[in-house]
Amino acid sequence: MVVALDPNPRPLDHLAVMGARGALALTDKAGTIDHATLDRLVGAIAANLLARGLVAGDRVASWAAKSRLTCLLPLAAARAGLIHVPINPLLKHPQVAHILSDSGARLLIAGKGRADTLEPGDRPEGCALLIEEAEGAALFEGEGLGPSSADPDALTAILYTSGSTGRPKGVMLSHANLWLGAISVAHYLKLEADDRTLCALPFSFDYGQNQLLSTWAAGGSVVPLDYLTPRDVVKAVERYGITTLAGVPPLWVQLAEANWPEAAIVPLRRLTNTGGRLSVPLVRRMRALFPKADLYSMYGLTEAFRSTYLDPALIDAHPDSIGSAIPFAEILVIGADGAVAEDGEPGELVHAGPLVAKGYWQDAARTAERFKPAPVASREGGVAVWSGDTVTRDAEGLLRFVGRDDEMIKTSGNRLSPTEIEEAAIASGAVAEAVAIGVPDDRLGQAILLFARGEGDDADARLTDHFKRNLPGFMQPREVRWRDDLPRNANGKLDRAALKSEALA
Template structure:
């Protein structure tokens, strides 16, 4: 591992200044930017942003875009203009984008024409809407703004992530959160200036956004890719000489089924996984297919960006471990009694240190639940993220994921709120009651199952329900299976008996209790 780079916190837009001036920094479909060109474009976009009506200091600018120039440089340009970036996942539909725009109070929205045309009157709330093509056309005429002097604690971005109940919540990330996250990852991955990082994950996710930020922190080159088929990823690795590829388990399962040219498989130096656990079989197959690549298993949550990673030298012997704390993080296992858990004892993962986010945007109640003072035995102290995830530490000091306390469904690398799926099903008018559950699935991690009671006279039609839901939610939120019931069981407190339904379906699918 290379020495830890200077951890001093600078404004996030200074990441555009770290690479060699004439070295490639960003490879797009129609142009390649050097690090000098990256800084130039960041400055020009920042200048355009600052000139827009409503672009007061701290105002939110939202993007609803694929991985073009604007989406890639907005995290830095917004900071340079004194604004806060709110990326909207491009796979989200109109209603979900409208909720994020309204909740964040976005003053500006930049999107492509196709997505903007789906918005109904009032969907953009108070945001001034700008077409991506028009913004690109305006950049050359802008005099670039110089690098900013934003303070480390100032708000840089709001990333929306689904909760176990209710609507998505906006995680507030500071300059320091994102800067130190980029430095940390660049360090433990061993990224260097000659690396090329293929950015296939959505830039609206912290894991996806860090593909760019950590590459630029190392002076390396990022190659963003919106892909339709796994074969597109293979071709991009071969075409661009990619050395670093980040993924989630469902993507790895599809990629290992592709035919990989020998030279493409050999160029990869490192693979990184988060968003779901690796299995021993998947580890073995990845190590066989990419023998020259180091495989990093990682664990993270948007509220603290990244918490742990496993040294690749240990993954063959410990394929299911999530490792130890990353640089700048303190990770503790807290027992149910509030003490430091003993080796082998299950407890809650609690993360302290400068990577901890600033809480949830305009949601004091949920902030107070998750962001609480660190336990008394913490070395870093301060406010910590109490993850709700259950882990245990083995005798070698490695952490192992046990399970999630909440009911979040993790499917195809996405965190899905059961309540949001249930609301979409109810909105169709075809079901009177519904419970959404995540059941184990080899390809998806978890598959969404709905248990429903039909509206009288509507009939029990799986296809009709899926088709109606598809009008309002993305494909990854559609149910894999629908189970119709004459009545849904209730627990003692009068709520739907989720645990009982899960146990029944799990037994039916696996034959195990």
């Protein structure tokens, strides 16, 4: 049975009581647990965290590989009245030091290998350290707490952005934000109790964490996976009979290039994408490789969680669309005059409604820049997230991503989306991945620099020919820098900030 769209949020830890008590909830290296055990262990971890002297409102950070403990911490912290701060395990000690200091964490739960990389002063005074290998098992022991009576509007998590501009900032999320996000996604993905979700995305990433929450909301089970190669993902899908697989575009590019045995393809019911738009050629490749799986193209940002999704029935006809609003989200396209943009007219994507986060942790200035009063046309009102993303809406109400305002390339008097240039490169068949950057040019204002990972020995010639035949002169890159691989950030997305820094050096 598909999860009903109940708009009334509950405390986040109540997700542990949603599934049938004897139904499978999690499979990991230690074995399996059912939903009754999930609830019991969440309660035990919550009680043991409080027994360490923590009090309601304290921040608990986790910096560790995917494990049973890191899977259950979001619910356990919520049950204890604590605020969970998941840290991407790929981050290095300087970024971790900033997050610990900025959040005022009272406890850091970390794997020994990562903890050993911390330098003096990285862990603030007053922030205790719990080594998972040494003390983690004890958190599962003893009498536990029952489901909480937390105020759904209370803060329960701080997710730190990747920090592509400036230092990472912590997005404050309430029980209601995460609960309604889980219910919304579980509903539109049509998740059910027999679904098995492979959790390959990092839990510090909003959708990475939602893989857990939405699956448990539907009474299904999760399989956490830390992978080294795309082949590890393929093997896990086959081994565990995975029905739901999520990725970001760079991972989907790699998975589409991998060798998939029929036994791995058959169980898949749905594929989901976020963290950037899938190129049209990649959509075609995925649809051919997984013809019986529904492909969900989605868009969102941490400050407003998930924003839009495209009905899989429309993906073949509209492969370049990010769809329309998900349940519980109000999405508006606002023009420069502050009014709703006409169909086909570019405008800023604005998010309103109960999925909008509570701002940035201890950062009133940056909160005021992004979280502003909703447009006059909003039915939800209140505070809205002004995304800084430019989109268009067609006559059917479907949205198309144009580009981020801070990434747009202004050349020869034209304002170009880097996405348009990147997709043209991929459409040539000579390029697997591409990132377009605007660099200063005395004559043009900005010139186009393209970083590309090629396909074939004659990639440069094929790309040049394709651009000459298909793009006007002002859209032609001044330079193409070929790479065997392109850098990724901690969430697995192509690292535009790193490439831009290189381009402007």
